[in-house]
Amino acid sequence: MAAVEWAASAEGKAKANIRVINLSLAAYIAPTDPDYQATMDLVCASFKAASDAGIVVIAAAGNYACDTRGYLPASCPTVIAVT
Numbered sequence: 001m002a003a004v005e006w007a008a009s010a011e012g013k014a015k016a017n018i019r020v021i022n023l024s025l026a027a028y029i030a031p032t033d034p035d036y037q038a039t040m041d042l043v044c045a046s047f048k049a050a051s052d053a054g055i056v057v058i059a060a061a062g063n064y065a066c067d068t069r070g071y072l073p074a075s076c077p078t079v080i081a082v083t
Helices: 002-008 010-016 036-052
Strands: 020-023 056-060 079-082
Touching (some): 002 036, 036 056, 036 079
8 A cells, every 4th residue: 555655656756657556466355354344445546546646547347257346456436456
C-alpha cells in the first residue's frame, strides 16, 4: 500500500511518470468477518488515491471460480480486477 501511495504522490508521479500499476497479488477477507468493512476502507483508500491521481490500477482477482468480493485489492471500486 505504501508503494501505491508513493506512486500516486507528486514525487512518484514526477520522478517515475507512473500511469499504470499492475499487481499480481491477492489477499482475502471474508465478507462476514467483523473487520471486513474496516479492512476494505483501509486497503481501498490507497488505490482510490492512485485512481484520483490518474493512475490505472489492475489487480489479480484470483483463479478460484468464485465471487471476487473479499479479494483485495481486486474488489476495491477503483481497481480493475482480472482473473
